[in-house]
Amino acid sequence: MNQEQLTAxxxxxxxxxxxRGNYERQVIYDILDEALVCHVGFIVDNQPFVIxxxxxxxxxxxxxxxxxASRMLRSLLSGIEVCVTVTLLDGLVLARSAFHHSMNYRxxxxxxxxxxxxxxxQKLEALRAFTEHVVPGxxxxxxxxxxxxxxxxxxxSLPLTEASAKVRxxxxxxxxxxxxxxxxxxxxxxxxVAGEAMSDDKQRVYDDSHLQSKIEIPNYLYNYTRI
Amino acid sequence: MNQEQLTAxxxxxxxxxxxRGNYERQVIYDILDEALVCHVGFIVDNQPFVIxxxxxxxxxxxxxxxxxASRMLRSLLSGIEVCVTVTLLDGLVLARSAFHHSMNYRxxxxxxxxxxxxxxxQKLEALRAFTEHVVPGxxxxxxxxxxxxxxxxxxxSLPLTEASAKVRxxxxxxxxxxxxxxxxxxxxxxxxVAGEAMSDDKQRVYDDSHLQSKIEIPNYLYNYTRI
Numbered sequence: 001m002n003q004e005q006l007t008a009x010x011x012x013x014x015x016x017x018x019x020r021g022n023y024e025r026q027v028i029y030d031i032l033d034e035a036l037v038c039h040v041g042f043i044v045d046n047q048p049f050v051i052x053x054x055x056x057x058x059x060x061x062x063x064x065x066x067x068x069a070s071r072m073l074r075s076l077l078s079g080i081e082v083c084v085t086v087t088l089l090d091g092l093v094l095a096r097s098a099f100h101h102s103m104n105y106r107x108x109x110x111x112x113x114x115x116x117x118x119x120x121x122q123k124l125e126a127l128r129a130f131t132e133h134v135v136p137g138x139x140x141x142x143x144x145x146x147x148x149x150x151x152x153x154x155x156x157s158l159p160l161t162e163a164s165a166k167v168r169x170x171x172x173x174x175x176x177x178x179x180x181x182x183x184x185x186x187x188x189x190x191x192x193v194a195g196e197a198m199s200d201d202k203q204r205v206y207d208d209s210h211l212q213s214k215i216e217i218p219n220y221l222y223n224y225t226r227i
Numbered sequence: 228m229n230q231e232q233l234t235a236x237x238x239x240x241x242x243x244x245x246x247r248g249n250y251e252r253q254v255i256y257d258i259l260d261e262a263l264v265c266h267v268g269f270i271v272d273n274q275p276f277v278i279x280x281x282x283x284x285x286x287x288x289x290x291x292x293x294x295x296a297s298r299m300l301r302s303l304l305s306g307i308e309v310c311v312t313v314t315l316l317d318g319l320v321l322a323r324s325a326f327h328h329s330m331n332y333r334x335x336x337x338x339x340x341x342x343x344x345x346x347x348x349q350k351l352e353a354l355r356a357f358t359e360h361v362v363p364g365x366x367x368x369x370x371x372x373x374x375x376x377x378x379x380x381x382x383x384s385l386p387l388t389e390a391s392a393k394v395r396x397x398x399x400x401x402x403x404x405x406x407x408x409x410x411x412x413x414x415x416x417x418x419x420v421a422g423e424a425m426s427d428d429k430q431r432v433y434d435d436s437h438l439q440s441k442i443e444i445p446n447y448l449y450n451y452t453r454i
Contacts, residue, residue, distance in 0.1 A: 037314055039314070048275055050312040087279040103361075130328070131325050142324055179430065184443065186424055193420040200399060221415055
């Protein structure tokens, strides 16, 4: 799955993408909106760090957030170069030879420098994007951030200016001679799937008769899917 | 999910882990063996790069591989510092307040420098580890690398000496007052799940009567699971 080992098909695909900027932009949006976690790469004292974190997207801005105590956020605040990578694994590509085994995936790599969001309204918009990115509809149901929480959260914005997508789809590309080997070849699709929601039993909501009332699992958690 | 925003429970957990080195070692192995993709962070000309790639583990060595044309591998060959991160997303943690939303995850971060594997036997062992990591049992069934393929593959080894694991499990940690809000809270578990295997129809295997024979989907692709 090393991204630089490209088959002829992929090279054609990428060249075609380069020609169609708008198409690639949409591919980038789709990947960012489907995935849940990004990997943030940055440098401190000549040492690379790669930290997984949640994110949100609003148009051409990727938002990440965290505590002011976070080393990652404090480092990024100084305006250093950052590389944010988002990867979706779509399947195992099982070839007839070990050499041509691969993976189907979609990934986005973003380069740039992050900016601190200081304006309260934009900060709130970013926090809304985090929650809505994970579970659409959730933001309106939960207690929204108070001023203390807003102040206690750093939100950084990274523009999607220098962003590119890479995609591998389809069947294995075996050596010509290997197609007659009696070895099964194909693709095993993979997908991130939600299980059954587990309720927190620490709820303390009482009805009029002072009996603890049960809050039903919201509808959006049944058949939850990322695509 | 930013790893540096730790709850009291997590801090206790990590302190406990630090005390139990062997336990953490097993957690690291389990995460590396379950996940399929790592994110490799490295620096070229003061620019951080984060590239997703497949990997294999043999004892305390993590192997990555690719074409000699790969910029990533060529960079790592020079002995520069690398940070490899592996993340498993286990669930969405839905709190009563937007602020306390989080994710359950397990991640490993490895620092070090990579070494080129030159000895043919170790290289083959690493390539075997890649295939077996993805689908146990697959290596023995497929055409194994010939000398040309072996020469055309760079394999790098990264020791797990400086490796650490971080884990978040369990329910949301809400503010005391929020437990009486009439908002559902809990965890939505997430898991990478395999779909139905799709056979490559380019097979050219003929039986004695010169009719094309069909190769059955191997048993190990039914109920394929990473855990």
